[in-house]
Amino acid sequence: xxxxxxxxxxxxxxxxxxxxxxxxxxxxxxxxxxxxxxxxxxxxxxxxxxxxxxxxxxxxxxxxxxxxxxxxxxxxxxxxxxxxxxxxxxxxxxxxxxxxxxxxxxxxxxxxxxxxxxxxxxxxxxxxxxxxxxxxxxxxxxxxxxxxxxxxxxxxxxxxxxxxxxxxxxxxxxxxxxxxxxxxxxxxxxxxxxxxxxxxxxxxxxxxxxxxxxxxxxxxxxxxxxxxxxxxxxxxxxxxxxxxxxxxxxxxxxxxxxxxxxxxxxxxxxxxxxxxxxxxxxxxxxxxxxxxxxxxxxxxxxxxxxxxxxx
Amino acid sequence: xxxxxxxxxxxxxxxxxxxxxxxxxxxxxxxxxxxxxxxxxxxxxxxxxxxxxxxxxxxxxxxxxxxxxxxxxxxxxxxxxxxxxxxxxxxxxxxxxxxxxxxxxxxxxxxxxxxxxxxxxxxxxxxxxxxxxxxxxxxxxxxxxxxxxxxxxxxxxxxxxxxxxxxxxxxxxxxxxxxxxxxxxxxxxxxxxxxxxxxxxxxxxxxxxxxxxxxxxxxxxxxxxxxxxxxxxxxxxxxx
Numbered sequence: 001x002x003x004x005x006x007x008x009x010x011x012x013x014x015x016x017x018x019x020x021x022x023x024x025x026x027x028x029x030x031x032x033x034x035x036x037x038x039x040x041x042x043x044x045x046x047x048x049x050x051x052x053x054x055x056x057x058x059x060x061x062x063x064x065x066x067x068x069x070x071x072x073x074x075x076x077x078x079x080x081x082x083x084x085x086x087x088x089x090x091x092x093x094x095x096x097x098x099x100x101x102x103x104x105x106x107x108x109x110x111x112x113x114x115x116x117x118x119x120x121x122x123x124x125x126x127x128x129x130x131x132x133x134x135x136x137x138x139x140x141x142x143x144x145x146x147x148x149x150x151x152x153x154x155x156x157x158x159x160x161x162x163x164x165x166x167x168x169x170x171x172x173x174x175x176x177x178x179x180x181x182x183x184x185x186x187x188x189x190x191x192x193x194x195x196x197x198x199x200x201x202x203x204x205x206x207x208x209x210x211x212x213x214x215x216x217x218x219x220x221x222x223x224x225x226x227x228x229x230x231x232x233x234x235x236x237x238x239x240x241x242x243x244x245x246x247x248x249x250x251x252x253x254x255x256x257x258x259x260x261x262x263x264x265x266x267x268x269x270x271x272x273x274x275x276x277x278x279x280x281x282x283x284x285x286x287x288x289x290x291x292x293x294x295x296x297x298x299x300x301x302x303x304x305x306x307x308x309x310x311x
Numbered sequence: 312x313x314x315x316x317x318x319x320x321x322x323x324x325x326x327x328x329x330x331x332x333x334x335x336x337x338x339x340x341x342x343x344x345x346x347x348x349x350x351x352x353x354x355x356x357x358x359x360x361x362x363x364x365x366x367x368x369x370x371x372x373x374x375x376x377x378x379x380x381x382x383x384x385x386x387x388x389x390x391x392x393x394x395x396x397x398x399x400x401x402x403x404x405x406x407x408x409x410x411x412x413x414x415x416x417x418x419x420x421x422x423x424x425x426x427x428x429x430x431x432x433x434x435x436x437x438x439x440x441x442x443x444x445x446x447x448x449x450x451x452x453x454x455x456x457x458x459x460x461x462x463x464x465x466x467x468x469x470x471x472x473x474x475x476x477x478x479x480x481x482x483x484x485x486x487x488x489x490x491x492x493x494x495x496x497x498x499x500x501x502x503x504x505x506x507x508x509x510x511x512x513x514x515x516x517x518x519x520x521x522x523x524x525x526x527x528x529x530x531x532x533x534x535x536x537x538x539x540x541x542x543x544x545x546x547x548x549x550x551x
Contacts, residue, residue, distance in 0.1 A: 048399040051550045073401040080399075084392030088329040089322070097325075100318035101400045129329070145396070 001026040001153065001183045002047060006056035008207075009042050016042045018207040019056065024200075026152075029179035031194040032187040034204035035306055040187035041081055043204075044155050047185070048078045060153065074102070077151035081158050083142025087131035091122055091141055094130060095148060102149035116144040119174060121167075135162035143171065147178065154178060156186040160193060172196050191302055205306040227251075227294040228277060230263040234286040241265060244280045246273025260289070267293075315402060319410025320417070323384070327418055336379055337422050343372060344426060360437025362430055366447045366519045370487050370512045373458050378479035380418060381462030382472040384411045385542075389470040404546040408539055411463055412456075419455040423448065443521030450518020453531035454511060458483060460538035467545045487511040 002024040009017040017039040024030050032040040045051045047058060049069035058065050060072045086094055095116065099109045117123055120140040125133050130141065139162050146154060159175065160168045175184060175197050188194060194201050195215045203211040203218070211218055232238060238261050242250045252264035267273045274293060281288050327333040344365060348354045352364040388394040397407060430444055462479045469475035490510035493503050507513040514527040 045395070050395055050399050054551075070401050070403070073399055076399070078396070078399045080392060080395045082392060084396060086322070086326060086393055087391065088326050090329075093322075093325055093329075097318055097322040098396075098400075100321070101402065103315075103401075 001028075002058070002060050002185070004043070004047070004056070004058040007043065007046060007053050007058055008055035009039070009046065009051070010054040016207055017046075017053070020204075020207070020209055022202055022209065022212070024183060024185065026183055027179075027181065028200060029175070029184040029186070029198050031198035031201045032185065032204060033189065033191070033194050033201050033302065034187075035189060037206075038204040038306075039207040040204055041157055042207075044078070044080075044157050044185065044187060048076055048155050049073055050078075074149075075151060076153045076155055077146035077149065079142045079146040079154075079156045079159055082161070083139045085130045085138055085141055085145075088129070090127055090129045091117075091133070091137075092126045094141065095144060098145045098148055104149060112148055112150070116148045119147065120144040121170065136164060136167050139163055140167070140171070143174075152182055154182055154184045154186075156184065158188055159186055160188070160190070168193075203302065203305055210305045226267045226269070226274075228263075228265040228267055228274065229290070229292040229294065230265060230277065230281075231289040231291075232261045232263065232281055232286040233259055233289055234261065234284070235259055236284075237261070238263060238284065238286065240284070241277060241280055244273060244276040246271030246276055261286075316406050316410045316413065319402070319407055320414045323411055323414030324417060326383075327414070332379070332383070333418055336376060336418075337425060340372065340376055340422050341425055344368070345429070348429070354433075355436075360433075360439050362433075362439070362444060362447065363519060365426075365429065366451065369451055369519075370454060370515050373454060374480060374483045374487055376422075377455065377458030377462045377483060378465075378476045380415050381459055381466050381479065382476040383466070384415065384463055385467040386469045386472045386475040390472070398546070398550075405543045407546070408463070408542045412459060412535075412539055415459045415463070416452075416456055419459065420452070423451055423455075440521065446521035446523050447518060449523060450515055450527075453518070453528065454515050457511065457531045457534040457538075460535040460542070461486070464538040464542045464545070467542050483511070 002022075004020055004022050007017055007020045008015070016037075020039070020043065032043065034040050042051075046053050046065065047060060049065055049072050052066065061075055063071050065072060086097075089097070092113070095113050096109070099113055104112055117126060120143050122137065122140055122144055125137050125141075130138065133141070139159070143156070143159060146156065154175075156175070160171050163171060172193065175186065178184060179197070179199075186193075186197065198215065200214055201212065201218060202209050237255060238253065241247060241263065242265075246268050248266045248268050250263065251266055253261065255261045265277065267277075274291070278288065278291070347368050348362075348365045354364065357364070385394070388397060398404075430439060433439070461482060462475075465479045465482060466472070466475040469478065487510065490507050490513035492498065492506055498506065508530075514530045517524045517527055
C-alpha cells in the first residue's frame, strides 16, 4: 500500500529524515515512534503530499508522490499534529467544508458528517465556534475530518494529544476499529499507545529507523532480557553470582551497614537462571528478602535505542 | 475541476462573515466614501451631476481596503497550521488560489453594490450620465481585482497577517501613487511612460471619467493574472 525507498528530507542544514526505507501493507496499523524531532511528522507530510522529499521516493497505492498527488490525496485522510482547524468556523461548517472538498454532496455528505460526529463524540458541539471548544473537542474534530470520506489510508499525527484518559481510550478504540479495514499510520511518543493499537512499530531516531517489528518482536529482540532485583541479607559481600550459568551480567551491587545487599542481575533470555541464582544465594548462606524479575518494557527499550543513537 | 472551487469560495466567505473583518471593512468604506463626497468634496455646493469626485478617491481608499481584505487569506492559514490540511485536500494549488481570489472579489462586489444607493438617490437631483457611472463601476471592480491579487500574493509570502497588511499597503501605495512622480519631476518621456504604465492610479484615470480603454482593461487583467500565477507558484515552491 505504501512504499518508501531511501526517503530523505533536508530543511536547510538540518537533515530531518535520512534514507528511510519501509513498506506498509493494506490493512496494517503501523506506529511511528520516536522522540520529538525524530522525523515522524516529516515522513507523514511527505506521504500526504504536503511536501516533497529532498531525496528518495515513495509510492502510495502504487502511485508516485511526485506524479499523482491528487489521487493520493483523495485516498488519504490526514490529521496533522495539533489538529489545526479554522477557528472562525463552527464545527459543522468546518466538517461541511471538508466533506465538500472531498466531493461529498447531498445525502452522502449529511450521512458521512453524522457518522463522523457520532464516532468522534462531537454531538454537543456541532454548532459551537471552533475557537470556543476545548482542546479535546478540537482534536476529535480533526479526527472526524480525517475519517469523513471513509479513506483507505489514515495518517494520524499524534492523535491523542490533549485528550483526557477516557477520551484517549475512546480514540484508541476508534483507531483499532478503523484499523480493521483501513491502513493506518500513526505517530506518537507514547509507548502504551503503540502497544495498545499498532500491529507494527517503526522506531525512529534522528531521522533514521532504529528498530522495526511488532511490539512483541521488538520486546523480544530487546533480548526479552530479564532483570532480577535481588535483596539479600548476610554478613559477607556477595561474590560469584556472575558465574552462575544463565547470568549475563551483574549490573549493580550495593551493600549497606546492616548486612543488606542489593543486586541487579541481567539474565539471558529463557535461561531459567532464576533457580540457579536462588541456589547460589542459599549455598552462600544468604537470606533472600526479595527477588523480583522484571522484563525490559518497550519504554526502557525506547530510551535505550534512542540514547544509543546519540552516542 | 472548476466545480471544485465552490467549496473553497464558500469557506472563505463564511470565514469573512463569521469574523468582524467583513463588517468593519464594509461599514468603514461606506462611511468614508459618503463623508468624502458630501463633506470634503461638497457635492451639493459644486452643483455638478457627476460622481467623479467619489470615484477619484477610490484608488486611495483601496490602498487600505485591499490589504485588509487579503491579509488573512494565506498568512492566517499558515499561522493556524490549516494550510497543511488545505494542501493535503484533493485540490490543485491553482484551484485554491482562484477560490480565495473569487471570495475576496465577492466581498468587494458586495461593498461596491452597497454604494449604489448613492447615485440612485442623487439621481432625483440631477441628470446623471449612466454610461459614465457604469464605466466607473467597471473600473472599480478591475482595480479591486488587481489589488486583491497583489494582496493575496503578498499574504502567501507572510506568516503573520499584520506584516502581510503592512507590506501590501506599502506595495499598493507605491503602485498607485507612482504616477505622481511625473507631476513633481520632469522625467524623460520614456521614463514617464514607464512610470505611468506601471501605475494603478494612472490606469484608473480614464475609468474615473467613465471611459473604458482596452489598454487599461488589459493592464488590470494582466496584473491580476500575473499575481495569481505567482501565488500558485509560491504554494508549489513551498513543497520543496
